Amino acid sequence: PTQMEDTLSGGEREEEEEEEKQEEEGAAPGPEEPVAPQLTEASQVLGTSEIRQLCDHLPPRVTDCPWSLVFCTSRDGFSLRSLYRQMEGHSGPVLLVLRDQDGQMFGAFSSSAFRLSKGFYGTGETFLFSFSPQLKVFKWTGSNSFFVKGDLDSLMMGSGSGHFGLWFDGDLYHGESHPCATFNNEVLARQEQFCIKELEAWVLS
Helix, strand or coil: CHHHHHHHHHHHHHHHHHHHHHHHHHHCHHHHCCCCCCECCCCCCCCHHHHHHHHCCCCHHHCCCCEEEEEEHHHHCCCHHHHHHHHCCCCCCEEEEEEECCCCEEEEEECCCCCCCCCCECCCCCEEEEECCCEEEECCCCCCCCCEEECCCEEEEEEECCEEEEEEECCCCEEECCCCCCCCCCCCCCCCEEEEEEEEEEEEC
16 A cells, blocks of 8 residues: 555655746746737737847836837838828837838837937937747837937938948838847848838837
8 A cells, every 4th residue: 555655645745846936937027027008009020029138138217118110111101201291299119010012021129219410319229120930129228319300301220330220211112220239139121121011119108
């Protein structure tokens, strides 16, 4: 009987351990699973999974903020001036997301709303990102403060050695991405030059 008891208790122990393991496994994702933010409307670029992944990298001050779609090319047209117009009255921060003609998704988080400027503006919260297909985030390196600069005919983010981390033309149709010192980023698109299929700017406040 002692052997029987041993065998039983051994089997029970294994079952208990198994249950504990399952409980632990079930519980583990709990705290890590970020709550998806409230979007004023559906994104044509990002799915729920991409939004959740991005939320992990946003500054704590915006994690509970709703996302308001201030600009999108499908509604407002392919025009940088239109983007600046829609940004008036907003201070930011802004999440810029786009899909290019190759189907690649990437973009930038800017601590300030996009506007015309003589020089660069923004803070070290600014970062670039790409889904290829997993999310890669390129945070500020601290080597320079070339975060964002807005001209009438181009918008640029990140710079160094004459190259921009992310650059758009005045039609918000052609863009370029190069490695740059500000974010030590990879090329965000499949090639350094790309054409935009859909672009959205969300204000998080």
